[in-house]
Amino acid sequence: MSEPVLRRVLVIGYGNPGRLDDGLGPALAQRLAATAPPDVTVDADYQLTVEDAAAIAEHDVVVFVDAAVKGTEPFYFRPVTPSAEVSFTSHSISPASLLGLVRDVFRRDTRGYVLGIRGYEFNEFGERLSPRAAVNLERARDFLDRLLRERDFAAAVTGSDE
Amino acid sequence: MAQTTEKLNRVAIEPVTRVEGHGKVTLLLDDKNHVKQARFHIVEFRGFERFIQGRPYWEVPVIVQRLCGICPVSHHLAAAKAMDVIVGVDELTPTAEKMRRLMHYGQTFQSHALHFFHLCSPDILFGFDADPQIRNVIGVIQQHKDLAVQGVMMRKYGQEVIKRTAGKKIHGTGAIPGGINKNLTIQERDELLQDLAQMKEWAQGALKLAKDYTVENLDRLADFGSFPSNHLSIVREDGAMDLYNGKLRALDPAGGTIFDQVEVPRYIDYIAEEVRPWSYMKFPFIKSLGPENGWYRVGPLARVNTASFIDTPLAEEARREFKAVTDDKPNNITLAYHWARMIELVHCIEKIDELLHDDDLQGTDLVRTGERRSEGVAIIEAPRGTLFHHYKVDGNDQVVMANLIVSTTNNNEPMNQAVRKVADQYLDGHKITEGLLNHIEVAIRAYDPCLSCATHALGRMPLMVQLFDSQGNLLDRQTR
Numbered sequence: 001m002s003e004p005v006l007r008r009v010l011v012i013g014y015g016n017p018g019r020l021d022d023g024l025g026p027a028l029a030q031r032l033a034a035t036a037p038p039d040v041t042v043d044a045d046y047q048l049t050v051e052d053a054a055a056i057a058e059h060d061v062v063v064f065v066d067a068a069v070k071g072t073e074p075f076y077f078r079p080v081t082p083s084a085e086v087s088f089t090s091h092s093i094s095p096a097s098l099l100g101l102v103r104d105v106f107r108r109d110t111r112g113y114v115l116g117i118r119g120y121e122f123n124e125f126g127e128r129l130s131p132r133a134a135v136n137l138e139r140a141r142d143f144l145d146r147l148l149r150e151r152d153f154a155a156a157v158t159g160s161d162e
Numbered sequence: 163m164a165q166t167t168e169k170l171n172r173v174a175i176e177p178v179t180r181v182e183g184h185g186k187v188t189l190l191l192d193d194k195n196h197v198k199q200a201r202f203h204i205v206e207f208r209g210f211e212r213f214i215q216g217r218p219y220w221e222v223p224v225i226v227q228r229l230c231g232i233c234p235v236s237h238h239l240a241a242a243k244a245m246d247v248i249v250g251v252d253e254l255t256p257t258a259e260k261m262r263r264l265m266h267y268g269q270t271f272q273s274h275a276l277h278f279f280h281l282c283s284p285d286i287l288f289g290f291d292a293d294p295q296i297r298n299v300i301g302v303i304q305q306h307k308d309l310a311v312q313g314v315m316m317r318k319y320g321q322e323v324i325k326r327t328a329g330k331k332i333h334g335t336g337a338i339p340g341g342i343n344k345n346l347t348i349q350e351r352d353e354l355l356q357d358l359a360q361m362k363e364w365a366q367g368a369l370k371l372a373k374d375y376t377v378e379n380l381d382r383l384a385d386f387g388s389f390p391s392n393h394l395s396i397v398r399e400d401g402a403m404d405l406y407n408g409k410l411r412a413l414d415p416a417g418g419t420i421f422d423q424v425e426v427p428r429y430i431d432y433i434a435e436e437v438r439p440w441s442y443m444k445f446p447f448i449k450s451l452g453p454e455n456g457w458y459r460v461g462p463l464a465r466v467n468t469a470s471f472i473d474t475p476l477a478e479e480a481r482r483e484f485k486a487v488t489d490d491k492p493n494n495i496t497l498a499y500h501w502a503r504m505i506e507l508v509h510c511i512e513k514i515d516e517l518l519h520d521d522d523l524q525g526t527d528l529v530r531t532g533e534r535r536s537e538g539v540a541i542i543e544a545p546r547g548t549l550f551h552h553y554k555v556d557g558n559d560q561v562v563m564a565n566l567i568v569s570t571t572n573n574n575e576p577m578n579q580a581v582r583k584v585a586d587q588y589l590d591g592h593k594i595t596e597g598l599l600n601h602i603e604v605a606i607r608a609y610d611p612c613l614s615c616a617t618h619a620l621g622r623m624p625l626m627v628q629l630f631d632s633q634g635n636l637l638d639r640q641t642r
Contacts, residue, residue, distance in 0.1 A: 016228055017228065017332065018213070018225070018227075018228020018229070019228070026332050043331075044330075044331065044332045045331045045332055046232075046234060046331075046332060047232075049276070049317065050276060050280060050313065050314050050317055051272075051314055051315075051317040051318035051321055053314055054314055054315065054318050084300040100300070101303070101310075101314070104300070104303045104304070104307075104310075105303055105307065105310055105311055105314060125210055125212075125213035125228070126213070127228070
């Protein structure tokens, strides 16, 4: 049986564009915003926060686009399992915890995936991507463009976050 | 300073924490196994000031948002205020001033709501001796789902206010030197009015929860990580709480005035920063009192202590109740931060209410100009406390000097004091127990420190506690 078409898709690119490759997520969101299909919502922020749960709950699937400090190059695309993990801090939240909030607070089973784009330089201030990260960004964009046309998220899983 | 100063220098802060970020606490014992010193290491970025240098001044209100992904609006507004001075504007148009205030109250509202419902409320609802497996936001969701939902929706409301005043979340451009680049449309106003009554009701509920908890547990809280301290904030000319604009006031632990109505550009005559070899983060202090006695607290507790009154009725009533507990003297109870924070939460939603009913927000006179100046200083009360921005700009419009003192830096020494007090009270032998970790967490959380400035990447943010004996030997190390 084929997978039902997931109509309402939310893409959240997050990270700090002022910290070099940490800005990969927002950079992809910016590129995608101009070309995304009408049933795809694109958002960008410095980091994930709890109120994102309310927006995610209104979608069938959410793709978290983030810079990855390790894992498969040029990117990996992995499903996210909702979890109830708790961090000491505070002001940001992981994709798994966020989906846990969606499940436990909003009673919705939005599917979640992380598109982790491999970055290399994080420890300086600067509004630029490293050359290798810029290449990875374009590869990730092509991948996401195709994915948003075909909508077969489960089949697209690739790479490792380790 | 501790007796083992030469050994203290061996404690290193790993630069990699800039990517993952964590809260690291080092406890140093004396010969009698009492906690001689506690060090709360926070990774603060060096080099941001250099990053700004050479940029045209009008870019700064946007660029500084890169400093902190948690409170970009505070930096945006502080930089814009400093650049108002640079462009020679001492008074904004009513529309510009009120739009900025609306943005600021929205930011503070969502920040305080997030902290209370998702960090503080587990401690209050379950008690801070409770198992951390229960004492967390998941426990709140399971047992008090209504509160968890309120936390998310209040945070969302504050973000909606920000979106309509600052523009995009990641590239807010609302405030510009000399004013603002948009007003609030009737449609935007009406959208924000829709949920206002609900937000006010929830804010009052949170205030009651925080107040009742503090009053019912007053004896215990009075001894928990608490200590007398100075308190600093800006206040309005008539002494009222003002989170957006004002002059500096500092009170001593008994409520005596250290200084008052200090003009913002003169902060440098009153505040200095001490460098300690074990920390990247500086330790600000009041010059006239010196580094030993001049450190001070900032943030909600300090602001409710320093304010002569609050100019919104519900928050003022709450402030009076708060002050009555300490006979109108400053409240020095660390965990009273939560109560004070909720007083401000109510104040913010009252202010948002007031502003949304003010026609000036639909005005079209947005920007003023003046005669260019070479130096600008601004202070704003960010959610976590007093935030200083100071810039010099050359004849080519480029920034040549930037100095920022952020809220968490201002609370640096108080957080160390709180951890030392708690650790000395709850350390049993040479082991870091779950109970000790719990209590250190609770004490640090009261200050709502910003630990993950500027970057996040994928990864968790643990709390790590290390215990050293008087000879500098590592006795125990625990991470949560």
